[in-house]
Amino acid sequence: MFTHHEGHVTTRQWLNHVAVGVPLIISVTGVSQAQLPPASGTSAGVEAVLAREQQYWRFVQSGDVDNYRALWDDSFRGWPCKAQHPATKATITDWVRDIRDQKVRFTYALTREGAADFGDIVVVYYQTPMVYQYPDGRVVDRDRVFKFTHTWRRSGGTWLIIGGMCGELSPQTSP
Secondary structure, three states: OOOOEOOEOOHHHHHHHHHHHHHHHHHHHOHHHOOOOOOOOOOHHHHHHHHHHHHHHHHHHHOOHHHHHOOEEEEEEEEOOOOOOOEEOOOOOHHHHHHHHOOOEEEEOOEEEEEEEOOOEEEEEEEEEEEEEOOOOOEEOOOOEEEEEEEEEEEOOEEEEEEEEEEEOOOOOOO
16 A cells, blocks of 8 residues: 555655545544534533423423324333323323313423433433413413423434433422
8 A cells, every 4th residue: 555665655655645544444434423522511412302302392382292292212101290100102192182182371491400321322301390371261380390301212313202200399498
C-alpha cells in the first residue's frame, strides 16, 4: 500500500493514505453513525425518549387514542395512576378514551426528575399535575401531583414503552 523509497514512506504519501484510510475505517466500523450526547450532557437516547414523552402527553391531552396506543410495546405491563392492578397494552388507552369521549379539558405540566440510558433501554422519571376539567364545570385532581417512571426500549429504531409506574406524590409538609 505504501510506496517505499529507500526504505521509508514520504510524509506526503503517508498523509494521502491517512486521508483515504481514516474515513474508510470510520464508515466501515459505523463510528460515523454513532450518536454523540447533545451539548446539554443528556444522551441522544434520553433526548429521543423525552421527545416521545412530549408526544405521549399531547396525545393524552387531545384524546388521540390511536397514536397514544402506538407508543406502547405489545408486551407492555405497568401500573397506571389510580389503578388497583397493573395494565397491559390492551387497556392502557382507557383513560385517554375517557378524556376524548367525555370532552375533558386535560392539563399537565411536566417536571423532569431524572433519566438513565442503558443503550437500547431508557428510564425516565418526572412528575406532573393532571387536572381534569369536565364540561359540567367539575374539576378533578386540581391539587394532586403524580410521579411517573416510564421504561422505554428502542425496537427497530422506534422507542416504545415497555414498563411504567405512576403514583400520587404526597403533599410536602414544612419541617
